[in-house]
Amino acid sequence: MAECLLCHRSMSHQLTLTQLLLPVPIEKRCCCERCWQQFEAIHSDKACSVCGRQLTTRTICQDCQKWQKQATMEFKNRACFVYNEAMQAFMQQYKFAGDYRLAAVFEPFFRQQVNRQKADIVVPIPVSEETMQTRGFNQVMGLLPNVVYQSPLAIKSNWHKVRQSSKNRHDRLQSPQPFIISRPELIAGKSVLIVDDVYTTGRTIRHAAKLIQDAGARQVNGLTLAR
Amino acid sequence: MDVSEFFGRQLLSSELPVGWKERVSKLQVQPGIEVMATTVRCNRCGVTTTKQRCTLPNNQFYCPSCIQLGRVSTLNSLVSLPEPNRFERINQKDVLTWKGTLSKTQDKCATDILTVFQERRQHLLWAVTGAGKTEMLFRGIAWALSQGLRVGLASPRIDVCNELFPRLVQAFKRTDIQLLHGRSDIPYRYCQFTICTTHQLLRFKVAFDVLIIDEVDAFPFAQDDGLWFAAQQAKKADGALLFLTATPGKKLFQMIQRKELSISYLPLRYHGHLLPTITCRLASKWQLKLEKGRLPRSLIVQMQQRLKHNIRFLLFVPHVAQLPAVQTSLQHTFPNEQIVTVHAGDPDRLEKVQLMRSEEINFLVTTTILERGVTFPGIDVFVLGADDAVFSSAALVQIAGRAGRNVARPTGDVIFWCQSFAPNVLEAIKQIKYVNRKGRVLQQVRAEDNG
Known part of the structure; x- marks a missing residue:
């Protein structure tokens, strides 16, 4: 019997009659129903139309109103899940403890979301060389094993890393541009989807969006797993 | 650093x-x-x-x-980094500050343990629940500490570690002892005597001259090969390894058969009595009936009798999800009783157990969390759905061992309600019978000695 990747309890999979009788594909689940219920999906008609945060109606949240005052850039983000306790615990285990196989929990769902955006190219937010050495993987690319993506962005070589998650909101909003465009030819005239794991203040993904837009992209949108 | x-x-x-x-x-x-x-x-x-x-x-x-x-x-x-055993030597007489006495059978086991440590062997002490295991360790540990050896005591459960720690600090006041587990904030320091969870053993290598593992059969140690490996790694190649349990599993028996492990028994409880035996009652489809708000008739009768004679008891159920249904049903049947249920995720868990300890309530409905490490003197034990897979045979023996822990009432009733005689129930009954057989022999020897 399979074991839930998150709570390690054994799970039994009950097939429906259709699945038993007809040659329909059977989706392999990696986490049990109970764990899956802990994650709160965001519906786009009940979310901020700019950053994708969960709201009661489709309006623009206060954070995004502030963003719109200071920048003229057109940028829309869609977030899949609320960054609740379960999602925080997941990120802790996946990203910080480094349990790479946990990516399988969200992979099918996330792939669907990426494909639905119908962008010309998909650009995951890169991680620094240092992180790659210790963590061994890029947490965003881990979520996209079956998606074709490009890497026109790179982290500045003199960028010394202070973890975004260890800063407070004010410091995060002040952080300077960490990225450079290493391959501008990939972006020019295309519609680009930037993918990240968590949208917190929006600083990181907006830095990336700014660069990509300046490099001549036709359209820039964002997709994050959590907000 | x-x-x-x-x-x-x-x-x-x-x-x-x-x-x-x-x-x-x-x-x-x-x-x-x-x-x-x-x-x-x-x-x-x-x-x-x-x-x-x-x-x-x-x-x-x-x-x-x-x-x-x-x-x-x-x-x-x-x-x-290799262990250099850089400890202050304490005079052997001064190491042990515990002033209690051991019974004759306990005394024999304590000496056994001492020899195991001295000969640096691997050994299993199978002592029934409520035999006074911790006190029997003192002599051996005292010897090891006085020799400047590094001693580790590990248990799979944090609760058990937390309970052992103050008792050992009391018993070895002059020794530096550290408690180490994932939920404590105290950073690691180098101590001669370490009490930790079995997971922490993964972070030791060739460290302990004497390593004791308490409750070997408990989750997750018994099921986790990694932790077995860690235990072997954490002790020195020629170190002594002592397993303590009331319910040895297959793995230990296999090791005994392969002669990798010696064994000694303590089949009597500290008050010299046998373990209470298990009675089984059939309760067909009790889960369906519970959904309709009914409990087995015989269970209600037993509960009524206990309440009439002022005997307190624990009622175990397999799953947390069943607790509310049991609670409403019982509230209906016993309107004058305060019905308290407890489970692992319960925020008031400690308070509720305390209510039972201080005899403010007559019974407690619980899941497996109270299977070990708790003592309520003179209680009876009921298990509803003992054949459920959540109860391993070891857990059932432990649960049965909650009864009869009082000199004044050394026996108690243990009744299981089950839908079938599942292997776990049969194995538990068999194990209790086996130790009781050994216990009876010991009782006879004792009687002859005294007579």
Whole structure:
């Protein structure tokens, strides 16, 4: 019997009659129903139309109103899940403890979301060389094993890393541009989807969006797993 | 950071402070993961994983089994420093500050343990629940400490560690003792005597001259091969390893058969009586009936009798989800009783157990969390749905062992309600019969000695 990747309890999979009788594909689940219920999906008609945060109606949240005052850039983000306790615990285990196989929990769902955006190219937010050495993987690319993506962005070589998650909101909003465009030819005239794991203040993904837009992209949108 | 913090430890290279690798000359470095054709093997927990389950990008691998204690991967390595036993010697007479006495049978076991430690063997002490295991360890531990040996006492359960710690501090007042587990904030320091959870053993290597593992049969130690491996790694190659349990499992019996382990029994409880035996009652489809708000008639009758004679009891049910239904049903049947239920995730867990301890309530409805480590004197024990898979045979023996822990009422009733005589129930009954047979022989020998 399979074991839930998150709570390690054994799970039994009950097939429906259709699945038993007809040659329909059977989706392999990696986490049990109970764990899956802990994650709160965001519906786009009940979310901020700019950053994708969960709201009661489709309006623009206060954070995004502030963003719109200071920048003229057109940028829309869609977030899949609320960054609740379960999602925080997941990120802790996946990203910080480094349990790479946990990516399988969200992979099918996330792939669907990426494909639905119908962008010309998909650009995951890169991680620094240092992180790659210790963590061994890029947490965003881990979520996209079956998606074709490009890497026109790179982290500045003199960028010394202070973890975004260890800063407070004010410091995060002040952080300077960490990225450079290493391959501008990939972006020019295309519609680009930037993918990240968590949208917190929006600083990181907006830095990336700014660069990509300046490099001549036709359209820039964002997709994050959590907000 | 002091170099002594690394004595006998096994840490990840990424945990070392910068420059330490060069500074400490005796540091032993080994790769964290051994890569084979289709599998990888972790050098910290010894678990083999198929590559499919543990591949990182760029052909790197990690170990998902022991990831809780920091990830071992091909990107980092394991570093350890040999244990130099740098402890202050204490005079043998002054080590043990415990002034209690042992019964004759306990005394024999204590001497057995001492010889095991002196001869540095692997040994299993099968002592029934409520035999007074901790006190029997004191003589052996005192010897080891006076010889300047490093001693470790590990248990799979944090609760057990927390309970043992103050008792051992009292018994060895002159020794430096550390309590180590994942939920405590106290940082590690180098001590002669360490009390820790079995998971923490993964972070030791060739450290202990004497290693004691309490409640070997408890989750997760019994089920986790990685922790067995850790226990072997944490002790010195010629170190003594003592397993303590009331309910040895298959693995231990196999080791005994292969002569890797010697065994001694203590089949009598500290008050010299046998274990209470299990009575089984059939309760067909009780789960369906519970959904309709009914409990087995015979259970209600038994409960009524206990309440009439002022005998307190515990009622075990298999799942947390069944607690509310049992509670409403009981509230309906016993309107004058305060019905309290408790489970592992209950925020008021400790308060509720305290209510039962202070005799403010007559009974407590609980899940397996109260299976071990708690004593309510003179209670009876009922288990509803004992054949459920959540109760291992070890758990059932432990549950049965909650009864009859009082000199004034050394026997108690243990009644199981089940739908079928499942293997776990039969195994539990068999184990209790087996120790009681041994116990009876011992009782006879004692009677002859006295007569």
